[in-house]
Amino acid sequence: MATKRDYYEILGVSREASDAEIKKSYRRLARSHHPDANPGDHEAEDRFKELTEAYEVLSNPEARRAYDTYGHQVPRGAGAAGYPGGGDPFGGFQDIFEAFFGDRSFGGSFFGASTAQGPSRGSDAEVDVEVSLREAAFGADREVNVQVVRNCGVCDGVGGTESHVCPTCSGAGSVRTVRESILGQMVTTQACSTCGGRGRVIDVVCDNCRGSGKISEVEARRLRVPEGIESGMRLRISGGGHAGDPGAAPGDLYVRINVKEDQELMRDGEDLIHRMRISFVDAALGAEVDVPTLEGPKQVRVDAGTQPGATLTLRGDGMPRLRRRGRGDLKVLVDVMVPTRLTAEQRELLERFESTSGEETYNGGGGSFFDRLRGVFR
Ligand SMILES: [Zn+2]
Ligand SMILES: [Zn+2]
Secondary structure: OOOOOOHHHHHOOOOOOOHHHHHHHHHHHHHHHOHHHOOOOHHHHHHHHHHHHHHHHHOOHHHHHHHHHHOOOOOOOHHHHHOOOOOOOOOOHHHHHHHHHOOOOOOHHHHOOOOOOOOOOOOOEEEEEEEOHHHHHHOEEEEEEEEEEEEOOOOOOOOEEEEEEOOOOOOOOEEEEEEEEOOEEEEEEEEOOOOOOOOEEEEEEOOOOOOOOEEEEEEEEEEEEOOOOOOOOEEEEOOOOOOOOOOOOOOOEEEEEEEOOOOOOEEEOOEEEEEEEEEHHHHHHOEEEEEEEOOEEEEEEEOOOOOOOOEEEEOOOOOEOOOOOOEOOEEEEEEEEOOOOOOHHHHHHHHHHHHHOOHHHHHOOOOOHHHHHHHHHO
């Protein structure tokens, strides 16, 4: 266990402090260090826990006496009896934490407004949609089937065909309790246990939903896949999720987009990449070749002397940009195919070709082949 600070020091009071002084100091410090007042600040949270622990011990006369005598090393047995939670001096810490602040939210008159727990919102639904690269590029209208929980149409989500207003909560679905605590009045709001938060008590259970008030159904939904969308992106359809309690909003529907891999075009952000294989003869002599694009094949000129690994850039033939104007580029990576099976005649032709060629055949007269190779890797 890490070295624990002195409880009096934590609360900023003297060892002779009265109960009222301890209480006053705790209230003041707890207010400024409460986690809800310092969201995400773990130091404040630790400090708040430390404060509450110190207060728990010093506000209990027996526990305070034991602490004054033994300090933090309270022995099990006699001396520890005064601590709430028996032998463990800090076992009751969580209880006091929750008693004061009720599930970490402030109670009415102590710090401010209470957190209302009315009918709860429906949960979110999720569905996957697979689109082709072309659909991702230009957008598409798709119909998707979504399994969602809806309020039963027969009983309007109540769960019964005959029901009466809940006498406990008068139809509100939640109940407020006001309690006196050492820190003042505490107000908590909880779902009504009589009606389970529905606000109505059921007399005749609905057959359609067997009393749950909800039915699960498959809903067909048309949606627009926006142009330029990428795999893994999610579209949110507000209110398209599962039904909530009667009177509460439904959840949202998230549509996760999965873009199918294309056989010819690989996506690289807003650019597209196509690997093109041409014969070594076409690479040497130059050729007109067909390059697949999103709009269909496009004829492109490959220059004579094109090297393996060369890149041809087709400006503006890439992916449309999501929520921006313009398009990326289509980059064509050139692969040069070398023959793997030659007939006797072809072999002879190549041998004749080879016998007539020298270094200048490959370097085009400007620098040696190795100089140019160095240029590629520089
Ligand atoms: Zn029903
Ligand atoms: Zn009720």
